Amino acid sequence: MPPTPAMHVARADTGPRSPMTAADWVSPLIAGLHWLQWHALQALAALGAIDAVAGQPGWPLDWRVSGEHLLIDAPNARRLAFGVLALMIAAGLAGMAVVCRRRRGWLLGAAAALPVFAPWPDPAVVLVPAHPTSFHRSPTGFSAHAIVAGHTLYETHCAACHGATGRGDGPVATQQPVWPPDFIGPLLWRRGDGDLFWHIREGVTDRHGRETMPGFGRMLNDTEVWQLIDFLRAQSAGQSLRLAGAWRHPIRLPASAIDCAGQSSSTDVRPWLGQRLRLVAPAAGQPMPIEDPRLVTIALVAPSHGAASAVGAERHAERHADCRIDDASAWAALALVTGDAPLADRQWLVDRAGWLRAVSAPGSRGWSDDDLVCRSERSDRPEASAGARRDPRDGLDGLGRLLATIDADPVRLVRDGRVH
Ligand code: HEC
Numbered sequence: 001m002p003p004t005p006a007m008h009v010a011r012a013d014t015g016p017r018s019p020m021t022a023a024d025w026v027s028p029l030i031a032g033l034h035w036l037q038w039h040a041l042q043a044l045a046a047l048g049a050i051d052a053v054a055g056q057p058g059w060p061l062d063w064r065v066s067g068e069h070l071l072i073d074a075p076n077a078r079r080l081a082f083g084v085l086a087l088m089i090a091a092g093l094a095g096m097a098v099v100c101r102r103r104r105g106w107l108l109g110a111a112a113a114l115p116v117f118a119p120w121p122d123p124a125v126v127l128v129p130a131h132p133t134s135f136h137r138s139p140t141g142f143s144a145h146a147i148v149a150g151h152t153l154y155e156t157h158c159a160a161c162h163g164a165t166g167r168g169d170g171p172v173a174t175q176q177p178v179w180p181p182d183f184i185g186p187l188l189w190r191r192g193d194g195d196l197f198w199h200i201r202e203g204v205t206d207r208h209g210r211e212t213m214p215g216f217g218r219m220l221n222d223t224e225v226w227q228l229i230d231f232l233r234a235q236s237a238g239q240s241l242r243l244a245g246a247w248r249h250p251i252r253l254p255a256s257a258i259d260c261a262g263q264s265s266s267t268d269v270r271p272w273l274g275q276r277l278r279l280v281a282p283a284a285g286q287p288m289p290i291e292d293p294r295l296v297t298i299a300l301v302a303p304s305h306g307a308a309s310a311v312g313a314e315r316h317a318e319r320h321a322d323c324r325i326d327d328a329s330a331w332a333a334l335a336l337v338t339g340d341a342p343l344a345d346r347q348w349l350v351d352r353a354g355w356l357r358a359v360s361a362p363g364s365r366g367w368s369d370d371d372l373v374c375r376s377e378r379s380d381r382p383e384a385s386a387g388a389r390r391d392p393r394d395g396l397d398g399l400g401r402l403l404a405t406i407d408a409d410p411v412r413l414v415r416d417g418r419v420h
Contacts, residue, residue: 031069086118150231242339
């Protein structure tokens, strides 16, 4: 089995210039291949040549080109890049042959020869098994509501084998033909949503065609399967924070309605992209922190347990905040990604691209570098940023230093070899 590719890579813009890594140039190649396949699929569907599966065009082949292994296999990645380049030149030559009559023979010959003699990569490296739903996109938008709905479904249908926290230690796990996977591991993050969808709906078989996990297509509808996938990712993030003290795989802020000065936004996070967000769950009786021009502060309203807590003197500071999220599912989803820890008196930072990056300890009144729990592998290593140069963050306060680090170390999530 090939080693797992680095799942969270980031450009280290701070510190001495680092050499370009394979991820820097392979990522656009992989993204381009995915783009091509996805658009070819949509074009064929628009022409009516392809049937829909679960509401989206079904991938017709049992393999697809994937970049999953290219990030760790530079020679094959280079061959693929040359192959793609040869194809593009061949297409250009063929185009010239159409307009240029005199050299048509030569041009067509060269166009045909180029792809034949191009150094193509080993097919076993770039072709991976595919399912009809491999290119499907989740319609849920990673919403807090979907995560919470997925949680209930998980407890009913999956926990017996996969365990209450997804570690693969449910009460009937030992009776399965193979051990259910530990969802904190890399598996969930290597798979695209579409492949996970297929495995949950249709089941999993081993190489001899023997069923290792039953399919749930008859018991669950498509929306429920997508909700389960969101839940699995949220749970995995929370458990990795609880056990390893970090979100090993980046996780987005679960989407929910954000109400700013009485104007409620939809549950889509897109209007907020481009701004840094600070989520605050104040402890009972504590005031909200002072607004800070570097970010948008949003109060997370605790779900009211019984009518009494929502009235009169019991009304909390967050109810008067300029921006707030007042949605019990948002609270539950955030509790899940924070590893089931108590939320009151905590804060979270969300970067401009919508990724959750830092979480403060309850009751802490300032930020420090230790609160950054989603960071790239490179910034984990102090020598990557240590150097003779002056630290550009000198003179900033804790929050300023943290924001500078986050901005300089953007998340580039690699899933299925694809950088999002
Ligand atoms: C009867 C036990 C059992 C139940 C119930 C079960 N699973 Fe599984 N699941 C397994 C086993 C065993 C595997 C490992 C299969 C393998 O690797 O061949 C697995 C694998 C998986 C995988 C990884 C598939 C992949 O891409 O390799 C996912 C995701 C998953 N299960 C999700 C679920 C969800 C969601 C539910 C509930 C709807 C569920 N499972 C219910 C036993 C179970």
